[in-house]
Amino acid sequence: MTKLAFVCVGNAGRSQMATAFAEQERDQRALNVEIITGGVDPADSVHEEVIEAMQEVGIDISDRTPREITPEDIEDVDHVVTMGCSVEQFRPDDWSGDSTTWGLSSSDTRDQRDELNQRVKQFFDDLQQHEQV
Known part of the structure; x- marks a missing residue:
């Protein structure tokens, strides 16, 4: 099994959207992938505009709660994608996985949603080409 983590600062926007899209890709492709998410300084709740933007594309994340990412969460993760923070x-200290930083081209929530959707699809295309998932 491959394990992925999507991490941002508050775990209330970008990483929540990326995680939801990754879960959708995993399920549509029937892959053996575990996905976690968290933030380095988690917010109290997912941003309302993020929930609304995701509902517009048919994904409900209204029941999600931001959480802190910990070293224990990462110790067996194969790939970490960060947005706005550093792995x-x-x-x-002994982690040997891969990390990628995604800088997004817009601060608009819907633009970020659409960019994250495309990046996640590409990430899963690359994952399927290079790994047994």
Whole structure:
């Protein structure tokens, strides 16, 4: 099984959207992938505009709660995608997975949603080409 983590600062926007799209891709492709998400400084709740933007594309994340990402969460993760933070803020010293930072081209929630959707699809295309998932 492959394990992925999507991490941002508050775990209330970007990482929640990326996680929801990744879960959708995993399920549509019937892959053996575990997905976790968290933030380095988690917010109290997922941003309302993020919930609304995701509902517009048929994904309900209204029941999700931001959580802190910990070194223990990451110790067996194969790939970490960060947005607005650094993997060095939370990874264990002996972690040997891969990390990627996604800088998004817009601060608009819907633009971010659409960009994340495309990035996640590409990420899963690459994952399927290079790994047994």
